[in-house]
Every structure is written in C-alpha cells, then in structure tokens.
Amino acid sequence: MEGTDISWWSVLIAVIGGAIRVSTPYLFVSLGETITEKSGRVNLGLEGVLVMGAMSGYATAVLTGEPWLGVLVAGCAGALLSLVHALVCNLPRVNDIAVGIALFIFGTGLAFFLGKPFINPSAPRLPDIDLGWWSASPQVQSALKINMLFVIGFVLALGLAWALKTTRWGLVLRTVGDSEEAAQALGYNIARVRTLGTVAGGFLSGVGGSYLSLYYPGTWNEGLSSGQGLMAVALVIFARWDPIRCFYASLLFGGATALGPALQTVGITANYYLYGAAPYFLTLALLIYSSSPKRALEGAPGEVSINR
Amino acid sequence: MTKSLISRRNFLRQSGGMVTAGAALGALPGLVAAMDNVTVGFIYVGPRQDYGWNQSHWDAAKKVAAIDGVTVVEQENVPETAEVEKVIQSMIELDGARVIFGTSFGYWDSLKKMALQYPDVLFTHIGAIWKEGDPANVIGYRGYTEEAHYLCGIAAGRMSKTGKIGFIGSKPLYFIYNNCNGFVLGAQSVNPEMTCNVVITGDWNNPVKEAETTNSLIDQGCDVIIANVDSPKVSVETAEARGVYTCGYHSDLSALAPNGFLTGAEWNWASGVEFVEAFVAGDSYPNLKRGGFKEDMVAISPFGDAVPQEVRDEVLAAKQGFIDDTLKLYKGPLEDNKGNVILEEGEVIENTDTPFKLGVDWFVKGTTG
Structure with a gap:
C-alpha cells in the first residue's frame, strides 16, 4: 500500500485528536466523582446524571438556541438529580451504592422519557477554539480544534487539585471523607458537607453530559452514552482520587476510543471488535492492576464504602 | 415482590x-x-x-x-x-x-x-x-438498497475531488457488503479510479464512535461519507461541520447538511401495508418479498443544492436503468479487493438474484477495509 508512513502518522494524529475530543465527558464525571468520593460517598448514579445532563442541555439548546445556557441547565439538572442521592443517603442505614444504582436507572429512564421530542431536532453546537492554525495539514487542524469545555475541565482539574490540598474547605471535605469521628469531634456537619460534595459532583457530571449532546458527537438519542459515566467512576479509582491523574486517565480513555476507527480507516481491519472494546478492556485491566492485594489503595477516602 | x-x-x-x-x-x-x-x-x-x-x-x-x-x-x-x-x-x-x-x-x-x-x-x-x-x-x-447506494455512488464519484470516498458500516452483514459495493461500483462507473475506505463500527448505534470514525475517514482524505448505521445523523452533521460531502441512508437527511448533502439511499417499507391488507382480507401473501427501484421498494432522497443538474440527470438516468432492468449492479469483469475474480467478463448477476446477494461477504476492488 502506498503512503504507509503517512497513514501511521495520521493514526497518531487521530488518536491524539480523539483523546482530546472524547475525553471531556470522562474528565468532568471523574472530577465530579472525585469530589463526591472525597466527602466519603460513592455516587454510582453518575451515568444517569450524565444522560440526564445530555438530554436537558440539548433540549435547552433546541428551545432557546443558546448552547451555553444548555450547559448551565445540564449542570443544574445533574445537581438536582444528585441532590436526591445525597438526601436519601443522609438517612440512617442507607447504602449509597444501592441508591446510586437506582439513580442510574432512574436518571437514564427519565432522560429517555423526557427526551423523546428532542431526538429529531438539531441543536446549535458549542463553538471550537482553533489551536491548529499554525499547521498546514487539515488533519492536525481538525485534531486541535478544542472545545472550551475541555479547557475549563483542565483548569478545573488543576484548581481542584490545589483546592483539595491547600484550602480550608478542601481540608473539611477530606476530613469528613476520611474519618467521620474526627469530623464530628471537630464539629463539622457531616451530612451537609456530603450533600454539597454530591451536588457539586452531579453538577460537573451534568456538564459532562452536555458536552456529549452539544459538542461531540453533538446529538441526542438514547444510545448517546455508551457507559462513559460508569467508566468514569472506575477511572476515579484508577486515578487514585487525584484530579490531575483524572485528567491524564481521561485522555487515555479518549485515545483508546479513537484507536479502533483510526486503525480501520488505514486498512487494519483484523480484530476490530477488540479495538472497539479497548476502553472497556482498559477499565478492567486498570482496575485489576490497581486492586492488587500487595498495595493498599493510596489516596482512598477512609469513609468511602468500598474501603470500609 | x-x-x-x-x-x-x-x-x-x-x-x-x-x-x-x-x-x-x-x-x-x-x-x-x-x-x-x-x-x-x-x-x-x-x-x-x-x-x-x-x-x-x-x-x-x-x-x-x-x-x-x-x-x-x-x-x-x-x-x-x-x-x-x-x-x-x-x-x-x-x-x-x-x-x-x-x-x-x-x-x-x-x-x-x-x-x-x-x-x-x-x-x-x-x-x-x-x-x-x-x-x-x-x-x-x-x-435492495444497494441500488440506491449505486446512485449515491454516482453522485459521490462526480463530486469527489480527492477520488476517495468513505463508507461507515455497522456490522459485517451481507446487506452492508452489498450497500458498500453498490456505493463503490456507482462511483467507479463515472470514475474508474475511485477508491473507498470502509470502517465497521460493530454497533448499530454508537454516536461517539460514529463521529470519531467520520473524522478519521475525513483525515484520510475521504471527501464523501455515507454511514450505514441506525441513525446517520451524527455522521452527516460531523461531515457537514468538516466541510465534506455526505450521502444519507434510511430516511431523508437533507435538512441536516444544507451545504454538503448530495442524496441518500432510502427504504420504502410501505409494502408492509400490503401484507396487513392481505392478512385482514384473508388473502394469500408472499413469504418473501424483495425488490429495488423496479418494485418500488427503495428510493433516493431529494438532491442537495451542491449537486449540479448534469449529475442529477446522470443519477436519474441510472435510476431509470434499474427500473427498466437494463442496468445490472453486479456484472463482469468483477474482482474483490483481495484480487479474487468474482465474475468473468460477460457474466451478469440479475438484480433480483437474492441468493447471490445473500452470499456477498467481500468488497469490490478499490475498497480498503
């Protein structure tokens, strides 16, 4: 085949471009889940929150013509849905994992139900930032078309890492998440901190959903999310509750998603189901790797129910 | 409970x-x-x-x-x-x-x-x-949507500047092979040098993968994209945003791509009405009904603004060829993309030869994938 080296170059470009394009929902959901888990709770319902955010954001953009308003509404819808999780989990002897699964199913079901009228219309998309102007190659230009939400997500990851480490509320959040007794002794309202943590996580996940529906792939239908919300929860464990590592892990997952299509377009078609399964395979492999019995889960909040 | x-x-x-x-x-x-x-x-x-x-x-x-x-x-x-x-x-x-x-x-x-x-x-x-x-x-x-894909292919072959077109398939099933072959043969009927890159996503509906695939194909230089997935909406919109041409599939998608839409391969499932009417009336019904343009079981979408009149005429002439049964989709000499000879010079497959089409698990020459 002629031009093989050009093809390999373009696979690389496609994987990098794909990593940037596909990673944003993972990034937002994993940052949200990091906040929630740092407060000592697991919200497995973020897949439902993501889908709900995607639907409400798309619907808002269709109705008002304002994609950024859609992002805001998506965040608020996610926050509201997560508030349900937080309030239910504040009740005594409620298992947050079980509530999360219920919320997952409820959120997707509600979004499918309310989203029926919005499958057909087209919504305006969020604008790009063109960072590839310096290159003559249209491939590079397209790969470096970056969405504002990706940039916001990156800044948010840095900010969150800093805030968790050095600010007062970061410390409070970590205390509540690490030891209920200590937090109680210090006089913090545990339920309130956790409620706020869960709601903030839901807001970010909702925004992550709006990226799916308003930018990439930029549509609303019932197959829109292929489990990004669930994988992002697994990704948090792999990233050891560290926002910066969440960013890298999201890029990795995005690149894995882009690998299959990129290889097929240059004519490598063997085992495409395997490439297609790459993100899921990666989730499994990373979880197995990070759950080795010889190492403790460093960085894991002490009160998170998977550690108790 | x-x-x-x-x-x-x-x-x-x-x-x-x-x-x-x-x-x-x-x-x-x-x-x-x-x-x-x-x-x-x-x-x-x-x-x-x-x-x-x-x-x-x-x-x-x-x-x-x-x-x-x-x-x-x-x-x-x-x-x-x-x-x-x-x-x-x-x-x-x-x-x-x-x-x-x-x-x-x-x-x-x-x-x-x-x-x-x-x-x-x-x-x-x-x-x-x-x-x-x-x-x-x-x-x-x-x-037989491959006939409608053939017409899309003619438009694609005339409109493509790079000589490369892209086909996105959901699953490796006989009708996906046939549709792709129709698309490529149509394009090659107006420009024998046309090549086509094929990507199979493995899912009927996976918007992220479809968008990613569309971008990959465009990065490879394909400038007409057709997606054989449950909803080609994402692919059509992505291609439109990248400024390349698209063809639709299943239903009329022209509204989604005002600049780049050429035409599309559509079904006409209205034959289902006949079965229900026959069943209600107690009449007999066929167990198998297949057909293309001749039997009015497929259609093409309205042309997009980008398609000039002479290309439209060429496409409609080919459609008439299917209706009159003068145009055959598979005719020799025909090779697959691995170099195997499928049909010798002079061999012709009838458009209604369903058993032959069911057995198609190869792409024609000029296809990568």
Missing part, C-alpha cells in the same frame, strides 16, 4: 403455558372474530424518530395505522435478545396483536420461535432471509 407488581410479566408467567396450549384449538375462531379490528404490533430496536432506520419503519407504521379497522401498538428500544420474545408475547396476549412487525435484523430467531408458538399470528421480518421450511406465518421483506 408486592402485589402491585402483577403486571405483564406475572400475567405472562402464569398464563403463558395455558394460552399456548389453547392457541392451536382457538386459532380458527379467534382469527375470524379478530378480523373486524386487527391490532398490529411494531417493535423497534431504537427510538422511532431517529432520523434513520427506526424512523423509516415508523413511517410504514403510520401507513399501516391508516388502514380501516387497524390499531397499531408500538414498543421502542427493544434489544435483540430474549427480551423481544417477551415483548411479542405481551403484544399478542395483552394487546391482542394479530400481526407483528419485527423491524430489526437480529429479531429473526426470536420471530421464528414465536411464529411456531403463535401460528395464527402473522410475523414480518425485514431481513428477507425467509427460506423454505421456515414457518409459513412469517414474511421476510426488504428493499
């Missing part, structure tokens, strides 16, 4: 066996009594307004619902698993459906199984893979 949950499932569990046993005895009187008011069930694999596959069936469902005395019940998002059998059961036993339209390819085995269980119910399947020995109350019908 509380008492309030005695819904369809429990009802089915308890009554299923009894009704099945009674079905054979009660079939004939039940059939006559049901004729005044026939309930028809439509089962979709996704949402019915998806700008794609399911929407093309929903259009047919609306035509069926317009028949006097026919009520349509529908269920969306039914996966291709044992789930569809439960849905069929509840449509038959709770809604009294007498005709079931199973509108996804993977329902086939379930439809055959249920057809044996409910011999007085008519089942239709869109794969048109019915063969002698399968239950008589099953109909397979399907349009």
